[in-house]
Amino acid sequence: LDGAFKINIDHHHSNSPYADINWIDPAAPAVGEMVFDLRHALGIRPTPEIAENLYCAIASDTGSFQFSNTTPRALAAATELARLGANPTGVAEKLYFNNSPEKILLLGRVLTTLTMNGRGTIAIISMFKSDTEALRLKEVDTEDMTTLARSIKGVEMVMFFKEMAPETFRVSLRSKGNANAALVAEHFGGGGHIHASGFTVYGPYERLIREIPATVEGLLD
Amino acid sequence: LDGAFKINIDHHHSNSPYADINWIDPAAPAVGEMVFDLRHALGIRPTPEIAENLYCAIASDTGSFQFSNTTPRALAAATELARLGANPTGVAEKLYFNNSPEKILLLGRVLTTLTMNGRGTIAIISMFKSDTEALRLKEVDTEDMTTLARSIKGVEMVMFFKEMAPETFRVSLRSKGNANAALVAEHFGGGGHIHASGFTVYGPYERLIREIPATVEGLLD
Structure with missing residues (x-):
């Protein structure tokens, strides 16, 4: 990755800005929510597959909507991603029903x-x-x-x-x-x-x- | 309760309509979401306390947004209830962090x-x-x-x-x-x-x- 142009998107305070573009927002509930916001600026309508991946990132970062980062903003993003085709049950299956x-x-x-x-x-x-x-x-x-x-x-x-x-x-x-x-x-x-x-x-x-x-x-x- | 006027709100298919008014909607993800919808018709703005109780009903019925009833409709209701003052973390604490x-x-x-x-x-x-x-x-x-x-x-x-x-x-x-x-x-x-x-x-x-x-x-x- 050394020669490549790098973009660093994170919501952790501790992130060190190592990339060419660094977008670090500790107020964001989840990285999935930040990337979701980015789509507005880029004019992209997420496919159901992208929506599901972003939903997964939010569900995972918020501990299935139980941690303190479960803000209205995170829930609103999850709602729209479900409308765009993300399957909350499918995501929960993959995240939590995958034990040996x-x-x-x-x-x-x-x-x-x-x-x-x-x-x-x-x-x-x-x-x-x-x-x-x-x-x-x-x-x-x-x-x-x-x-x-x-x-x-x-x-x-x-x-x-x-x-x-x-x-x-x-x-x-x-x-x-x-x-x-x-x-x-x-x-x-x-x-x-x-x-x-x-x-x-x-x-x-x-x-x-x-x-x-x-x-x-x-x-x- | 025998002499009282009864209203029965439920989302279970198996509900037997025992009351004076029976509103049974098996398509509704959760009873909390049905009561939440009712507020429109009644012109009520939920207090933060009511919002928290309705949020609790939805979170509990959907298994913290993991069961198959986690529809966009359920997530949208949860989003608005969080905006109205429900505290998702507080609800999760009471529902899931209460073990002996x-x-x-x-x-x-x-x-x-x-x-x-x-x-x-x-x-x-x-x-x-x-x-x-x-x-x-x-x-x-x-x-x-x-x-x-x-x-x-x-x-x-x-x-x-x-x-x-x-x-x-x-x-x-x-x-x-x-x-x-x-x-x-x-x-x-x-x-x-x-x-x-x-x-x-x-x-x-x-x-x-x-x-x-x-x-x-x-x-x-």
Whole structure:
């Protein structure tokens, strides 16, 4: 791509303007919605196929119209894209009804490890190498596991311990509201965004699972 | 309510017109969308609170804009309701981020029981009295457990075995596409709709879990 003329369209604040044209709008609910707006300027009427792809981008970026970027603007774009031929059910099928049986079994195993801190603000779940090996899974999308743990009433932060090697755990943090996952990760030598971050810890699982959430509880105060 | 003047607004085909005024529109994506349309005729501008309740009804009826009733009409109503002050994130929080830790643990246990038929068209999950008793759960909403099993690629039908008493299982069926859950339930003396039905079976779990799905596989052909 080095020699090509590049256009960078994004709605993430953190985007670095690397291209020849950079259009970064953190106020936009989704990239799909930005590209959809662009069609006006270009005088293009999206085909049903293009409409479906843009609808998919919006549905995916808004977590199926559940995240805080589900603005009237995002919903209006989705409405027009459905009128132009996008199939909301087809998109949902592709995005959310595409799991393997092994992934659902793994989800079950991970959720049975759930523990909570005393106040009910931190949910802790864990995944072990023995789980993924028994199910012959290599790369797993674990995002909906944290989403389910985050769906517990009162939870401000999810800590997801993933065993990478003996006594080595990658901890993913997902937070809601004001709970700052980036600050917590930095405390443990990691990094990330306010609502999504991560760090690595070493030691026996039983000790980590007791000590780390206690420290995080203090940091959240 | 016996002496009162009754208005019945529904979008279910099966609704029996019991009221003084009956407005049943099976083509409507959601009741919330019908009530929303009614405001035009009545010349009412919904308050933000009314808008939020109607938005909630639409989001809930369409499974957060994932079911086949997610029409342009439903999305357009959602857009205008968001403009009138409905908060999509707040609604999603109340609908989907309201679980107890016990329910998530139960979800985990249930999902670890997953088995599939050889063809991968039937997903079988089970819940035992010992699970609900250990977690001190009485009434549990199990709908999202079947939704997760249904999210497996290629699955046409989910069979959810729920132990009601020793050797007594209530089997909930949830199907996709053309797979007729009502017909299967009727075969076993139960009943329901094409995509949601149920029946009761008696006998030792190990035998039921082997024989019933085999019979269902034959019925699906």
